[in-house]
Amino acid sequence: xxxxxxxxxxxxxxxxxxxxxxxxxxxxxxxxxxxxxxxxxxxxxxxxxxxxxxxxxxxxxxxxxxxxxxxxxxxxxxxxxxxxxxxxxxxxxxxxxxxxxxxxxxxxxxxxxxxxxxxxxxxxxxxxxxxxxxxxxxxxxxxxxxxxxxxxxxxxxxxxxxxxxxxxxxxxxxxxxxxxxxxxxxxxxxxxxxxxxxxxxxxxxxxxxxxxxxxxxxxxxxxxxxxxxxxxxxxxxxxxxxxxxxxxxxxxxxxxxxxxxxxxxxxxxxxxxxxxxxxxxxxxxxxxxxxxxxxxxxxxxxxxxxxxxxxxxxxxxxxxxxxxxxxxxxxxxxxxxxxxxxxxxxxxxxxxxxxxxxxxxxxxxxxxxxxxxxxxx
Amino acid sequence: xxxxxxxxxxxxxxxxxxxxxxxxxxxxxxxxxxxxxxxxxxxxxxxxxxxxxxxxxxxxxxxxxxxxxxxxxxxxxxxxxxxxxxxxxxxxxxxxxxxxxxxxxxxxxxxxxxxxxxxxxxxxxxxxxxxxxxxxxxxxxxxxxxxxxxxxxxxxxxxxxxxxxxxxxxxxxxxxxxxxxxxxxxxxxxxxxxxxxxxxxxxxxxxxxxxxxxxxxxxxxxxxxxxxxxxxxxxxxxxxxxxxxxxxxxxxxxxxxxxxxxxxxxxxxxxxxxxxxxxxxxxxxxxxxxxxxxxxxxxxxxxxxxxxxxxxxxxxxxxxxxxxxxxxxxxxxxxxxxxxxxxxxxxxxxxxxxxxxxxxxxxxxxxxxxxxxxxxxxxxxxxxxxxxxxxxxxxxxxxxxxxxxxxxxxxxxxxxxxxxxxxxxxxxxxxxxxxxxxxxxxxxxxxxxxxxxxxxxxxxxxxxxxxxxxxxxxxxxxxxxxxx
Numbered sequence: 087x088x089x090x091x092x093x094x095x096x097x098x099x100x101x102x103x104x105x106x107x108x109x110x111x112x113x114x115x116x117x118x119x120x121x122x123x124x125x126x127x128x129x130x131x132x133x134x135x136x137x138x139x140x141x142x143x144x145x146x147x148x149x150x151x152x153x154x155x156x157x158x159x160x161x162x163x164x165x166x167x168x169x170x171x172x173x174x175x176x177x178x179x180x181x182x183x184x185x186x187x188x189x190x191x192x193x194x195x196x197x198x199x200x201x202x203x204x205x206x207x208x209x210x211x212x213x214x215x216x217x218x219x220x221x222x223x224x225x226x227x228x229x230x231x232x233x234x235x236x237x238x239x240x241x242x243x244x245x246x247x248x249x250x251x252x253x254x255x256x257x258x259x260x261x262x263x264x265x266x267x268x269x270x271x272x273x274x275x276x277x278x279x280x281x282x283x284x285x286x287x288x289x290x291x292x293x294x295x296x297x298x299x300x301x302x303x304x305x306x307x308x309x310x311x312x313x314x315x316x317x318x319x320x321x322x323x324x325x326x327x328x329x330x331x332x333x334x335x336x337x338x339x340x341x342x343x344x345x346x347x348x349x350x351x352x353x354x355x356x357x358x359x360x361x362x363x364x365x366x367x368x369x370x371x372x373x374x375x376x377x378x379x380x381x382x383x384x385x386x387x388x389x390x391x392x393x394x395x396x397x398x399x400x401x402x403x404x405x406x407x408x409x410x411x412x413x414x415x416x417x418x419x420x421x422x423x424x425x426x427x428x429x430x431x432x433x434x435x436x437x438x439x440x441x442x443x444x445x446x447x448x449x450x451x452x453x454x455x456x457x458x459x460x461x462x463x
Numbered sequence: 464x465x466x467x468x469x470x471x472x473x474x475x476x477x478x479x480x481x482x483x484x485x486x487x488x489x490x491x492x493x494x495x496x497x498x499x500x501x502x503x504x505x506x507x508x509x510x511x512x513x514x515x516x517x518x519x520x521x522x523x524x525x526x527x528x529x530x531x532x533x534x535x536x537x538x539x540x541x542x543x544x545x546x547x548x549x550x551x552x553x554x555x556x557x558x559x560x561x562x563x564x565x566x567x568x569x570x571x572x573x574x575x576x577x578x579x580x581x582x583x584x585x586x587x588x589x590x591x592x593x594x595x596x597x598x599x600x601x602x603x604x605x606x607x608x609x610x611x612x613x614x615x616x617x618x619x620x621x622x623x624x625x626x627x628x629x630x631x632x633x634x635x636x637x638x639x640x641x642x643x644x645x646x647x648x649x650x651x652x653x654x655x656x657x658x659x660x661x662x663x664x665x666x667x668x669x670x671x672x673x674x675x676x677x678x679x680x681x682x683x684x685x686x687x688x689x690x691x692x693x694x695x696x697x698x699x700x701x702x703x704x705x706x707x708x709x710x711x712x713x714x715x716x717x718x719x720x721x722x723x724x725x726x727x728x729x730x731x732x733x734x735x736x737x738x739x740x741x742x743x744x745x746x747x748x749x750x751x752x753x754x755x756x757x758x759x760x761x762x763x764x765x766x767x768x769x770x771x772x773x774x775x776x777x778x779x780x781x782x783x784x785x786x787x788x789x790x791x792x793x794x795x796x797x798x799x800x801x802x803x804x805x806x807x808x809x810x811x812x813x814x815x816x817x818x819x820x821x822x823x824x825x826x827x828x829x830x831x832x833x834x835x836x837x838x839x840x841x842x843x844x845x846x847x848x849x850x851x852x853x854x855x856x857x858x859x860x861x862x863x864x865x866x867x868x869x870x871x872x873x874x875x876x877x878x879x880x881x882x883x884x885x886x887x888x889x890x891x892x893x894x895x896x897x898x899x900x901x902x903x904x905x906x907x908x909x910x911x912x913x914x915x916x917x918x919x920x921x922x923x924x925x926x927x928x929x930x931x932x933x934x935x936x937x938x939x940x941x942x943x944x945x946x947x
Contacts (some may be wrong), residue, residue: 093650093651093654094653094654096918096922097657097658098653098654098657100925101922101925101929102926102929104922104926104929105926105927105928105929105930105932105933106929106930106933107926107932108926108927108930109934112930160625179712239883241684241882241883242676242680243680260853281848293502295506296503296504296505296507297464297465297468297504297511300470300504301468301469301470304469304470304473305469308469314933315933318933318934318935320922322934322935325931325934329752333885333888338541342586346884348880348881348882348884349687349688349690349879349880349881350684350689350690350693350880350882351688351881351882351883353685353687354684354685355689372814381837383619405927
């Protein structure tokens with residue numbers, strides 16, 4: 087084969103141009119990374135107060151939320167943790183609000199406030215880490231935490247929790263409190279320096295090497311000047327979503343498919359949940375644990391025996407560590423639940439088991455608000 | 464500087480363009496200086512160590528060559544070995560040694576602190592360049608090569624950035640003649656180099672980095688949460704991660720060198736399709752296996768090193784004596800220890816020595832079996848054992864190795880699953896893809912390479928690879944072998 091400058095054209099420049107061209111083509115089909123997890127039909131709602139977030143989905147913005155809390159006078163604080171149910175609104179219409187925004191507004195008259203923290207598909211190890219971190223960053227009076235049976239299958243620590251700042255802070259705490267040694271999420275942070283679930287991260291935390299400085303400079307330059315580069319996080323999310331849909335298509339997985347509990351994950355998550363109750367009890371933080379709303383017009387995609395055992399286990403753990411247990415399974419009626427885009431190929435819609443419409447947010451907010459107000463003193 | 468970064472790609476572009484515009488001496492200076500810049504992007508002060516290693520062996524090799532008296536030659540060689548291995552010991556093994564000594568003292572009831580707490584940062588690539596500089600001096604001592612008279616040539620060989628951090632482990636006899644010739648530019652260098660770099664980046668940023676979270680999460684689980692099936696799956700997954708990660712590095716290294724007209728030997732050849740543990744080590748990290756064989760194993764067997772590779776291999780075949788097996792186990796223990804200052808690496812090495820020994824014994828009785836059947840059964844039996852060998856390599860405590868081994872030996876532990884379904888799916892998918900890739904590469908590519916269909920297939924696959932590299936290129940994780 088004769089290799090000359092034309093072969094460079096065919097072997098180097100043409101594939102390069104085609105590769106970039108493919109990305110421009112794919113860009114038209116790309117959705118924002120944070121919308122993908124929710125599926126079409128459900129929207130993210132991120133409430134703010136005078137430009138300060140009052141609900142966050144990443145610990146990267148915790149400091150900004152804290153500034154707002156301080157500026158408002160460091161009022162007595164409740165933190166409401168959860169997954170995407172907390173800030174996802176099904177069939178969202180402009181002007182609608184989520185449950186944390188409702189309570190934030192209502193508590194003003196009691197000189198208290200509530201802030202929301204949700205991690206989509208968050209697991210208990212992540213929540214434990216976030217509870218320890220945020221309860222030391224804020225003066226927290228109450229913590230509200232739903233326990234999703236689904237999410238007991240989840241694992242890993244997302245990148246924003248596994249940052250140097252949070253990791254170092256927790257390692258410090260670990261030295262102070264001996265029982266932290268048993269906390270699996272801290273072991274995860276210690277043992278796994280690579281960024282988990284890092285599809286939205288393009289760089290490691292800066293460690294002051296020349297490499298990091300130059301990488302940051304070049305990355306920022308490319309982000310500013312090339313929309314393909316700037317959309318890489320969205321590309322990655324869409325690619326993973328397509329792989330996920332492909333898997334569902336091949337294996338025939340649908341929203342109604344029963345999810346098997348994963349023993350290892352369940353144990354890790356339940357242990358972390360126990361650590362949360364123990365931690366709050368030791369620190370004098372009132373803990374409200376609830377079994378979250380689920381559609382009651384169709385059978386849940388769970389193994390019912392396992393689900394009932396889970397609820398009972400959660401209740402017993404709450405009793406043991408003086409946490410308040412609430413079962414809010416049936417609080418949102420069937421009419422306030424909707425559908426979402428399918429998670430397999432072929433278009434169409436499927437039942438959304440996780441996110442409800444705005445009236446559902448009203449109902450759950452009212453319940454939580456009543457409890458908080460009743461426990462004001 | 465890490466290969467999977469925009470900084471490196473920009474650096475490479477500048478270096479390659481300048482390189483081809485310079486005369487021979489200029490090129491050597493270019494290689495030496497750019498390589499020091501490449502290394503200095505991590506910790507500039509550690510470039511002094513590199514320069515020291517180069518200066519030391521440059522002069523020692525010349526002195527060895529000048530002397531005729533065997534004793535003096537040997538003394539100079541020992542001096543070089545002591546200094547090189549001393550530096551390696553200080554940076555890589557002193558803390559480990561101190562901790563073990565302390566534990567031993569504590570065990571015997573003494574609580575005297577032998578050394579204060581040490582904070583030593585391991586210079587990346589030190590194990591690799593130490594081996595290269597040692598092999599150079601030993602080759603001069605054995606009169607296999609003449610010492611390099613031009614210091615910049617020698618410095619360039621030692622610090623040449625494509626192989627500096629994680630190999631392939633080069634021999635002076637392979638590289639110095641290429642540096643000392645003014646290679647004429649050819650367009651094939653650009654096309655071949657570019658292809659290898661893209662393929663390497665694809666393996667690293669698209670494949671290895673996306674396997675990493677599964678591996679990290681799995682190994683971070685408590686022992687109680689893992690079944691024996693999970694441990695086997697994790698062993699396979701980590702095996703794939705380290706293979707794609709390290710193989711990626713080698714592809715990029717070979718590609719970068721090729722852009723400058725320099726040829727490196729291949730470092731991998733579908734290792735997971737090896738039909739025996741011995742065959743595996745002829746396909747995995749080939750440059751290290753050859754180095755260990757030539758500079759450690761054969762000398763330990765007491766045999767003379769012959770610089771014809773075929774003869775050296777035949778000597779190994781005839782090493783089924785007590786001395787041969789002692790050399791084998793000792794070599795593997797050292798090879799394990801070379802990878803890291805932890806007893807788990809020694810276990811990893813000894814485990815492989817045991818596999819090779821078992822294979823040697825079994826192969827004495829398999830002479831009459833049909834070769835195809837032998838290969839298929841050899842692969843089916845060897846692969847799981849080779850993969851399980853990655854467990855002590857990945858975990859950092861002997862207690863964890865013991866706990867995992869206990870589970871693997873318990874039949875009831877194979878009856879439940881502790882990880883997400885995706886973990887098993889991904890593992891099976893990668894295994895299948897590896898086999899398919901091998902057959903496509905081996906049987907389909909040669910047939911269609913020069914046809915229109917082949918060109919279209921190449922363009923499509925390569926364009927997709929480029930697109931994915933653009934999307935996934937992020938220096939969020941180092942190459943695994945950087946830590947060695």
